[in-house]
Amino acid sequence: MGAAFCCLTYNFSHKEEVKTAFDFDVQRSLTQSGSEYSGEIGMLQKISAWKDLRLATQEEAEKFIENNHEKWDGAMAVSFHIPNKYKSKEDAKAQKLYLAYQNLVREINKRFLERKSLFIGCKHCKSRISMKFVSSTTCPLCSGSFLSDTDKKRIEKAEAKYRIANDAAKVASKSEDIGWAVGGWASS
Numbered sequence: 018m019g020a021a022f023c024c025l026t027y028n029f030s031h032k033e034e035v036k037t038a039f040d041f042d043v044q045r046s047l048t049q050s051g052s053e054y055s056g057e058i059g060m061l062q063k064i065s066a067w068k069d070l071r072l073a074t075q076e077e078a079e080k081f082i083e084n085n086h087e088k089w090d091g092a093m094a095v096s097f098h099i100p101n102k103y104k105s106k107e108d109a110k111a112q113k114l115y116l117a118y119q120n121l122v123r124e125i126n127k128r129f130l131e132r133k134s135l136f137i138g139c140k141h142c143k144s145r146i147s148m149k150f151v152s153s154t155t156c157p158l159c160s161g162s163f164l165s166d167t168d169k170k171r172i173e174k175a176e177a178k179y180r181i182a183n184d185a186a187k188v189a190s191k192s193e194d195i196g197w198a199v200g201g202w203a204s205s
């Protein structure tokens with residue numbers, strides 16, 4: 018008489034749902050493979066140990082059960098993290114929009130600083146300033162912006178898009194998905 022390692026995984030976080038699904042799978046196994054030394058999941062009968070370890074991967078949870086379950090015991094359930102695909106998608110989107118925003122600011126600043134005229138008039142303090150004293154897009158005298166309303170709006174819009182995506186990514190990172198591996202050594 019030996020033992021065969023059996024394990025099922027459920028991508029539900031709630032124990033009740035996992036228990037219901039496992040009981041169903043046990044019944045199906047008993048019906049299909051019988052109740053004696055089948056080496057199948059039916060031999061484990063029910064979940065007798067819950068270990069909410071939240072291991073990094075499904076494989077680690079299965080390995081843990083394989084190494085810690087004793088033959089003749091009921092099944093062992095070990096939780097693991099389900100990779101949050103939604104989160105990484107949102108992260109990537111926020112990052113892309115952040116880079117777009119940064120590039121737009123760089124491009125507008127570069128275009129402004131490379132202008133050919135020797136002087137610039139500030140529409141805020143009405144000064145006429147030599148470009149020699151201008152090293153940014155703000156007036157050195159009054160700190161008002163030299164940028165056109167169109168450019169300012171483009172930057173604001175790009176920044177707002179990034180902020181919205183960033184907030185969505187933050188919300189996504191809070192959702193924690195766990196699943197359960199359930200199994201053990203079934204007598205065979």
Ligand SMILES: [Zn+2]
Nearest residue numbers: 139142156159
């Ligand atoms: Zn000014």
